[in-house]
Amino acid sequence: MKNARxxxxxxxxxxxxxxxxIGGCNSDGTADNSILKGLEGFGDAGKGLAxxxxxxxxxxxxxxxxxxxxxxHVGRAAAAQIIQxxxxxxxxAANRYVNLVGKTLAEFSMMPEVYSGYHFHILxxxxxxxxxxxxxxxxxTRGLLRAAETEDELAAILAHxxxxxxxQHALAAIKKSRNEAFVxxxxxxxxxxxxxxxxxxxxxxxxxxxxxxxxxxKNGYSREQESQADNDGVGILRRTGYDPAAxxxxxxxxxxxxxxxxxDFSSTHPKTADRIASIKSAAGGTAQPASPPRQARFDAALRxxxxx
Amino acid sequence: MSLRRWLCxxxxxxxxxxxxVAEDLNVxxxxxxxxxxxxxxxxxxxMLNYGDKVSxxxxxxxxxxxxxxxxxxKLAGWVRSSALTPKSLDTTNFGGSKSSATxxxxxxxxxxxxxxxxTSYVNKNNLQNAMAQVDAxxxxxxxxxxxxxxxxxxxxxxxxxxxxx
Numbered sequence: 001m002k003n004a005r006x007x008x009x010x011x012x013x014x015x016x017x018x019x020x021x022i023g024g025c026n027s028d029g030t031a032d033n034s035i036l037k038g039l040e041g042f043g044d045a046g047k048g049l050a051x052x053x054x055x056x057x058x059x060x061x062x063x064x065x066x067x068x069x070x071x072x073h074v075g076r077a078a079a080a081q082i083i084q085x086x087x088x089x090x091x092x093a094a095n096r097y098v099n100l101v102g103k104t105l106a107e108f109s110m111m112p113e114v115y116s117g118y119h120f121h122i123l124x125x126x127x128x129x130x131x132x133x134x135x136x137x138x139x140x141t142r143g144l145l146r147a148a149e150t151e152d153e154l155a156a157i158l159a160h161x162x163x164x165x166x167x168q169h170a171l172a173a174i175k176k177s178r179n180e181a182f183v184x185x186x187x188x189x190x191x192x193x194x195x196x197x198x199x200x201x202x203x204x205x206x207x208x209x210x211x212x213x214x215x216x217x218k219n220g221y222s223r224e225q226e227s228q229a230d231n232d233g234v235g236i237l238r239r240t241g242y243d244p245a246a247x248x249x250x251x252x253x254x255x256x257x258x259x260x261x262x263x264d265f266s267s268t269h270p271k272t273a274d275r276i277a278s279i280k281s282a283a284g285g286t287a288q289p290a291s292p293p294r295q296a297r298f299d300a301a302l303r304x305x306x307x308x
Numbered sequence: 309m310s311l312r313r314w315l316c317x318x319x320x321x322x323x324x325x326x327x328x329v330a331e332d333l334n335v336x337x338x339x340x341x342x343x344x345x346x347x348x349x350x351x352x353x354x355m356l357n358y359g360d361k362v363s364x365x366x367x368x369x370x371x372x373x374x375x376x377x378x379x380x381x382k383l384a385g386w387v388r389s390s391a392l393t394p395k396s397l398d399t400t401n402f403g404g405s406k407s408s409a410t411x412x413x414x415x416x417x418x419x420x421x422x423x424x425x426x427t428s429y430v431n432k433n434n435l436q437n438a439m440a441q442v443d444a445x446x447x448x449x450x451x452x453x454x455x456x457x458x459x460x461x462x463x464x465x466x467x468x469x470x471x472x473x
Contacts, residue, residue, distance in 0.1 A: 065395075067393075067395060068336040068337065068358075069336075069419065069422075069423065070422045070423075072420070073422040074422060076426065077429055077435075079442045080435045080439045083442065084435060084438040092448075092451075095448075095450075100453055104453070104458045104462060107348055110371075113340055113390045114337060115336065115337050115358070116337075117338075117452075199425060199427060200425075201425075202421060202425030203428025204425070205421075205425060207432070210429070238470060240467065241467040241470060293465055293466055294465040297464070
């Protein structure tokens with residue numbers, strides 16, 4: 001409350017807001033620009049209301065206008081950053097095998113088709129980790145591959161990551177913080193600038209969203225999201241025809257490979273014992289013996305990738 | 309009463325009267341197969357591309373929809389539900405070469421605005437080499453898997469899918 005005009009400004013802004021609600025809201029929940037500009041004439045309080053309404057409108061617009069193609073491009077940017085940091089493991093036979101397992105699982109997920117299809121790749125890192133970026137770019141490190149001893153256990157890891165994709169967990173991190181900037185560059189003001197400058201503006205929005213995604217991948221999803229990915233992963237394994245109990249067995253093997261205090265799976269995921277407890281009834285307790293043909297192709301494809 | 313509100317009222321009345329109102333959706337993947345039957349192994353009768361508009365004729369659970377392309381060809385068949393969205397994907401002038409500054413809001417929406425920022429982002433973060441590797445992953449033919457490849461992979465590994473009800 002800085003001056004005597006404030007009560008009047010607040011009342012006037014409130015009246016303006018009521019007028020906007022009655023007559024100035026578009027069908028998509030956004031506010032007419034003329035009314036927002038009118039509100040700004042009522043001092044700080046009016047500006048605050050106009051700003052709040054813009055954010056509200058931006059949320060609706062971004063939900064409507066953020067497409068699968070936008071998601072794919074955030075995924076490409078995040079994938080490039082992951083590749084820059086970890087490096088790819090470039091063994092075509094190993095990567096083809098991981099893609100066959102992963103794409104087979106994706107067929108039995110709730111999201112079998114995404115803009116550019118699912119892309120799986122091995123990272124040349126000893127860290128025990130996996131990442132599911134938007135647009136269905138899924139990476140698994142050699143360190144985590146070593147924890148999986150059967151095709152069913154590899155499938156369990158990939159099914160968990162597909163669980164994150166089908167629930168759009170990485171995308172959820174973006175939606176909270178970058179809506180306004182996305183809608184801002186969609187506006188005509190942005191297009192009036194030179195192409196290069198406009199490209200840089202859009203690049204900054206892409207950068208902000210990618211930064212949100214990478215922060216989530218680095219710091220971890222919420223406990224609820226991890227639990228959802230575990231449970232959905234068990235469902236995908238079962239529908240595909242893999243052993244759902246492989247989710248339990250591979251979680252136990254992963255825990256043995258984690259190093260306390262390291263920046264790997266252990267720093268980004270809930271305690272393994274808690275995860276196992278929450279899925280055990282759905283997954284079943286004892287993993288089936290490895291199927292001979294599956295084990296033969298698993299060993300042939302991944303022997304070199306899993307070697308120390 | 310505006311035309312929009314009038315249409316909305318009609319839709320509500322139609323809903324109460326139990327009249328089936330066709331649902332229109334848009335294809336949100338680069339391309340998707342239109343199949344004779346709701347099965348990934350069924351014969352492909354044609355392809356639909358990003359931004360194509362379809363009318364929903366029939367649904368099978370959450371996973372499949374029988375659609376008709378809203379185009380003169382009237383291509384019809386089953387597609388995966390995750391390939392479709394109710395969002396408007398305006399692909400007018402797709403590719404950006406013809407878009408004008410004054411109509412950017414309508415033409416960018418759904419077309420993938422962020423694509424226009426990739427070069428700037430890559431240059432700013434020195435990701436040229438890493439982004440080339442992303443492209444290599446996306447385009448590597450040996451990493452692709454057709455429905456026939458997946459069927460063979462399941463069969464050779466003795467993996468038997470459970471029937472989804």
